[in-house]
Amino acid sequence: MKDHATTIYDISELAGVSIATVSRVLNGSPNVSDATRKKVLDAIEASGYTPNAFARGLGLNTMKTIGILAADSSDLYLAKAIYHLERELRANDYDCLLCCTGYELENRKSAIDLLISKKVDGIILVGSNFIYDTDEENAYIVEAARTVPVMLLNGALEAPNVYSITSDDYKSMYEAASELIDSGVTNILYYYNSISYSGKRKEKGFRSALKDRGVTVPENHLQYFDGTREDVPGMAAQLLALHKKGVTFDGVIAADDTLAMSAVKYARTLGLSIPEEFSVIGYNNSMLSTCSDPELSSIDNKLETLCQHLTATLMGVLGGADMPKITVFSGEIAHRKTTRPKTT
């Protein structure tokens, strides 16, 4: 009847105890009653729980390896995340198996199958683009979590053995838009290039801020860039094409620093002075924000903190502790030279 290998999840059901309790027993934790321990060990015996998985649970034969999945490890934001995660995991004596999956669901499924066949101790999905719109599409995450803990960096999904560490993109974007309006910029263009879980939260934050402050912008002031993620000249060309069509704006809120860089290019091409006549806020507070001239104000989403917290949570889970399923950090605006102070 079962179409998958017996997992800690099955043992938990069979024994009628939580996954954390099974994990504690497997890890030889003293904080388990003898009766509970017996229930779990009986369930393990009754099930087909494999010696390998058992040994791994006991820490006897663990590979001490975590699988890291990212769409593209050379993306500025994802590369930083991988760097921080690798350092944190290494400090805990874990190795990292890196898989660059691109953005196709099928490739992600096979990467996860591969990692599980390699007996990794856990899987980290880096970036909210791993979360899809439907339960059916997200089933690959739920299924993987039946075997190993799955950590989501900046994505959220409620399922057993899945842990989400996110930055509050809604709130960050809400604050960025509010601040821009309060500085006297109301004819704002919102520029984005991702419709991921995080991308949608950002757009929602932007729309809410406008609504709460009674500001309206035409729908063509929400501009989607469909090109490659590093094509800053292409992004600038799209803004200039809008200008030629008569669409004007005196500020840009960008969902990524690359898009913000293109807005700076746009302003320079038109001879607009920044921030006196034109304001820009970027997102991610990447190295681009200080490369830019003038330097970009940008939302710092505390990536290093997220990675530290994710690793600590994963270590807790692997050690059998009860860990929070969802952790949310707040970002903050790093103010530089492309925004004006409040006028109010």
Place this chain on the structure above:
Amino acid sequence: MKDHATTIYDISELAGVSIATVSRVLNGSPNVSDATRKKVLDAIEASGYTPNAFARGLGLNTMKTIGILAADSSDLYLAKAIYHLERELRANDYDCLLCCTGYELENRKSAIDLLISKKVDGIILVGSNFIYDTDEENAYIVEAARTVPVMLLNGALEAPNVYSITSDDYKSMYEAASELIDSGVTNILYYYNSISYSGKRKEKGFRSALKDRGVTVPENHLQYFDGTREDVPGMAAQLLALHKKGVTFDGVIAADDTLAMSAVKYARTLGLSIPEEFSVIGYNNSMLSTCSDPELSSIDNKLETLCQHLTATLMGVLGGADMPKITVFSGEIAHRKTTRPKTT
């Protein structure tokens, strides 16, 4: 007497045949005479060659995993290299264990020990900063290569079982400097932030070009930036401090695109028009070169090609083929908006 596990290298010595021949025998290649095969199998029996390593050699129990070492996986250039390598290796059914080692020799040694204990099939050192000045320091590479093939991306070292895939940084920099001089810029500043193997080759190329064209610059026109690799504002500040001290120059050749970005900032601060009054050439042809305004002319060192070639070479070595020990590709200048055409 031996202070390390028996390796393919020892078998090769013992049998009096090349490593490639031992590898062919272990891989069951038909292109080995019966006499040679017997010599190798006898040597294996006589030695303490471990069943694990033997099985790995036979491809029976290979982990199909390659260790990738990089100082910092979030560095623009290194992140791109890791991305391309991961894709190429994945296409060959190999996984990647990623280790970010920083720049300290001790950390590199322990990362390699760890990878070998994990029974990786090969090791890739990404970036020329893995090559040190002395044989003593580089012994860690020679030693690792006694167990697994070691691939150097953009570094060169002659040792058994070590393979180097490099871009000709000397030639690229020679051509960049020559071109700048031919466009009428002779008061050039050379700006660098690495004294790695590759960094030294670049500087040599710069000096040779000046010498061959009879151009001299004062020694303070070779400027070293000692700060963090992403601190573009700090790089610009150093150039402006030079200007204040009366050191002038009408063009910058940068050993990295970040340094080139800072030269563009410098020119803008002083109100110099690019490229009419001030020229800049960057290095690596990274995303920064198109982020920059005006877009940077930059040396394209063919990173993707290098990564493809490195992977093909490694696959050849693992398959028992004789592969070239050193492969050198030529870079070329990607011309954009920060350089003028030749005047001659």
